[in-house]
Amino acid sequence: MRITIVGSGYVGLVTGACFADLGWRVTCVDIDHDKIDGLRQGQMPIFEPGLAEVVGRNAENGRLEFDTDLAAAVDGADAVFLTVGTPPMEDGRADTTAVAAAVTALAPALTGYTVVVIKSTVPVGTGDYVHRLISEANPNADFSIASNPEFLREGNAIRDFMEPDRIVIGYDDERAGDILRTLYNPLEQRNVPVVATDCATSELIKYSANSFLAAKVAFINEMADLCDAIGANVDDLARAIGLDNRIGPSFLRPGPGYGGSCFPKDTLALAAQAQEADCPVRIVEAVVASNAHHVRRLVRKIERSCLKAWAGLGRDHATLAGKTIAVLGLAFKSNTDDIRYAASLVILPQLAKHGVKLRAYDPAAMDNAAEVMPEVTYCASVGEALDSADAVLVLTEWPEFQVLDWADLKARMAAPVMIDFRNLFSPQDVAGNGVMYFSLGRPEVQAEQVLEATVTRLEDVSAARSRSTLTL
Ligand SMILES: NC(=O)c1ccc[n+]([C@@H]2O[C@H](COP(=O)([O-])OP(=O)(O)OC[C@H]3O[C@@H](n4cnc5c(N)ncnc54)[C@H](O)[C@@H]3O)[C@@H](O)[C@H]2O)c1
Numbered sequence: 001m002r003i004t005i006v007g008s009g010y011v012g013l014v015t016g017a018c019f020a021d022l023g024w025r026v027t028c029v030d031i032d033h034d035k036i037d038g039l040r041q042g043q044m045p046i047f048e049p050g051l052a053e054v055v056g057r058n059a060e061n062g063r064l065e066f067d068t069d070l071a072a073a074v075d076g077a078d079a080v081f082l083t084v085g086t087p088p089m090e091d092g093r094a095d096t097t098a099v100a101a102a103v104t105a106l107a108p109a110l111t112g113y114t115v116v117v118i119k120s121t122v123p124v125g126t127g128d129y130v131h132r133l134i135s136e137a138n139p140n141a142d143f144s145i146a147s148n149p150e151f152l153r154e155g156n157a158i159r160d161f162m163e164p165d166r167i168v169i170g171y172d173d174e175r176a177g178d179i180l181r182t183l184y185n186p187l188e189q190r191n192v193p194v195v196a197t198d199c200a201t202s203e204l205i206k207y208s209a210n211s212f213l214a215a216k217v218a219f220i221n222e223m224a225d226l227c228d229a230i231g232a233n234v235d236d237l238a239r240a241i242g243l244d245n246r247i248g249p250s251f252l253r254p255g256p257g258y259g260g261s262c263f264p265k266d267t268l269a270l271a272a273q274a275q276e277a278d279c280p281v282r283i284v285e286a287v288v289a290s291n292a293h294h295v296r297r298l299v300r301k302i303e304r305s306c307l308k309a310w311a312g313l314g315r316d317h318a319t320l321a322g323k324t325i326a327v328l329g330l331a332f333k334s335n336t337d338d339i340r341y342a343a344s345l346v347i348l349p350q351l352a353k354h355g356v357k358l359r360a361y362d363p364a365a366m367d368n369a370a371e372v373m374p375e376v377t378y379c380a381s382v383g384e385a386l387d388s389a390d391a392v393l394v395l396t397e398w399p400e401f402q403v404l405d406w407a408d409l410k411a412r413m414a415a416p417v418m419i420d421f422r423n424l425f426s427p428q429d430v431a432g433n434g435v436m437y438f439s440l441g442r443p444e445v446q447a448e449q450v451l452e453a454t455v456t457r458l459e460d461v462s463a464a465r466s467r468s469t470l471t472l
C-alpha cells in the first residue's frame with residue numbers, strides 16, 4: 001500500500017512517520033518548501049518528543065519520503081490523507097479553504113482507485129463537499145471519500161497514534177473501508193478498537209469528543225474559581241469526583257483555561273454548525289463562554305494576589321505598573337512548542353498593558369511566542385527569568401518547573417511571590433520554603449503563613465536535633 005499525506009504539520013508528520021513505522025510506504029507533502037527541505041535533512045519543524053527518531057529511521061530505510069510535488073506524490077497512491085489546517089473563521093466556523101485548495105490541486109493527479117481520507121477536523125458534510133470538488137476537477141477519477149479523525153495530543157503524539165483508545169473510520173463505500181482497515185490492521189491486531197461508521201457521523205465524533213473534554217476542563221476551572229470564592233479545596237474536590245467511575249479522573253485539573261489548536265476552534269465550530277442546523281448546542285456554547293471568562297478572571301487574580309502579597313511584605317502595593325513578573329511557560333501545555341490559543345497570549349499582553357515588565361522562559365515555545373509578543377523579554381533559563389522579579393507566574397506544567405530550587409528562587413527574586421495557574425505545588429510545601437503562593441481553588445499562602453511554616457520548620461529541626469542528642 002502506498003500512502004500520501006497532504007500537509008506535514010503536527011498531524012500529517014506524525015501520521016506519515018507512524019504509518020511508515022507500521023510498514024507502509026509514505027510520502028509526506030507540504031506547500032512549505034523550507035519545511036520539506038528541512039525534513040529531508042532530518043530537521044523537525046515542530047517540537048514533539050520521539051518524532052525525530054521515528055522520522056529518522058523510516059527516512060533511512062526508504063519507507064518515508066518528503067516532497068513538495070503533490071501530483072507526483074498522489075500518482076499511484078492507494079490512500080491520500082488530508083491533514084491540512086482548518087482554523088476558525090471570525091464567526092467560529094471552521095475554514096476549510098486549505099482542504100479545498102489541496103483537493104483541487106490533487107484531483108487531476110489521481111490514477112487508479114484511490115481513497116481520499118479527511119483526517120483534518122472538518123464540519124459535517126465536508127466529505128460530500130470534497131467529493132463534489134474532485135468529481136468536478138476530474139470527472140474520470142475513480143475514488144471515494146473517507147473520514148478518519150485524529151485524536152492525538154501534542155506532546156504525546158507518537159504514543160497516541162500507535163496506542164490510541166480507538167480508531168474512527170467513516171466511509172460510504174466499502175472499498176474505502178477495506179483500504180483503511182488494511183492500513184490500520186497492525187493496530188487492530190494489537191486490540192485497538194475500530195469504530196466504523198458513515199462519513200457524517202465520523203466527522204461529528206471528533207467535534208463532540210473535543211467538546212466533551214473541553215467541558216470537563218471548563219467545569220473544573222469553574223469549580224476552582226468557586227473554591228477560591230467560598231474557601232473550599234479543588235484538589236480534594238477533583239479527587240473525590242474523579243474517583244466516581246462515571247466521571248473519571250482525567251481532565252479534572254484546574255489550569256489557565258483550555259488552549260491549543262483543537263479545543264478552542266472545535267468547540268466554536270460545533271456551536272456554529274449546530275446554530276446553522278437550527279439545533280443549538282447550549283452546553284458547548286456555555287463551555288466557550290466559561291473558558292473565555294475564566295482566562296479574563298485570571299488577569300484580575302494576578303493583580304489581586306500580587307498587591308496582597310506585596311502589601312504583606314510591606315512593599316509598595318498600589319499598582320502592577322513598573323513591576324517585573326517572571327513567567328514560566330508560554331506553550332498551551334507542556335511538551336510542545338505550540339502556542340496557538342495559549343493562555344499566555346491573553347494574559348501577558350494584558351499585563352504588559354498594565355505596565356508590567358515580563359521576563360519569560362519556556363523550554364520549547366519561545367521562538368513562536370517572540371513572533372507574536374515582542375513586548376516580552378525572553379530568558380535562557382528559569383533562573384534568568386526569576387532575576388529581580390517581583391513575582392513569578394507559572395502558566396505551563398513543564399516537568400522542569402516542578403523541581404524548582406526554592407533557595408535559588410528566593411535568592412534571585414526581589415519578592416518571593418508565586419502565582420501558579422497549574423497547581424504544581426502543595427501550598428504547605430511552598431509555605432515551608434518561604435514563598436507566598438497563590439494557586440487555583442486552594443488556600444493562599446500569605447506572609448503570616450510563610451512565617452508560621454518557617455517557625456514550625458525551625459521547631460521541628462531543633463526537636464530533631466535534641467532527639468538525636470538524647471539518643472547519643
Ligand atoms: N495539532 C493537533 O494536536 C491536532 C490533533 C487532532 C486533529 N488536528 C486537526 O488536524 C488538522 C491539521 O492540524 P495541524 O495542527 O497538523 O496543522 P499544522 O498547521 O501544524 O499543519 C498543516 C500543514 O499543512 C500544510 N498545508 C496547507 N495547505 C496545504 C496544501 N494545499 N498542500 C500541502 N500542504 C498544505 C501547511 O503548510 C502545514 O505544514 C487540523 O484540522 C486540526 O484541527 C490537530
